[in-house]
Amino acid sequence: MTDAVGSIDMPDAQDEASADQDSKKKARKGGKRGKKGPLGRLALFYRQVVAELRKVVWPTRNQLSTYTTVVIVFVVIMIGIVTVIDTGFEHVVKYVFG
Secondary structure (H helix, E strand, O other): OOOOOOOOOOOOOOHHHHHHHHHHHHHHHHHHHHHHHHHHHHHHHHHHHHHHHOOOOOOOOHHHHHHHHHHHHHHHHHHHHHHHHHHHHHHHHHHHHH
């Protein structure tokens, strides 16, 4: 039978037994990370950060200048649009309220 949202159906006995076994397996703590102290975990974190940063594709100087120019032009255009809209609303409000 399919479960529906808000169903009050009770799970089968087999499902409960497998859930108990899964919870016993997951209850185990420790492993590689659990045995290290705070300095070991900090060193592991640092190594993982460096490893992730090595995966990053960094832009070249030319790409960076192009992206920066595009962002600045976009921001200037948006400032212009917002200024025009704000001025239009100002004139409408002055006309309506005197």
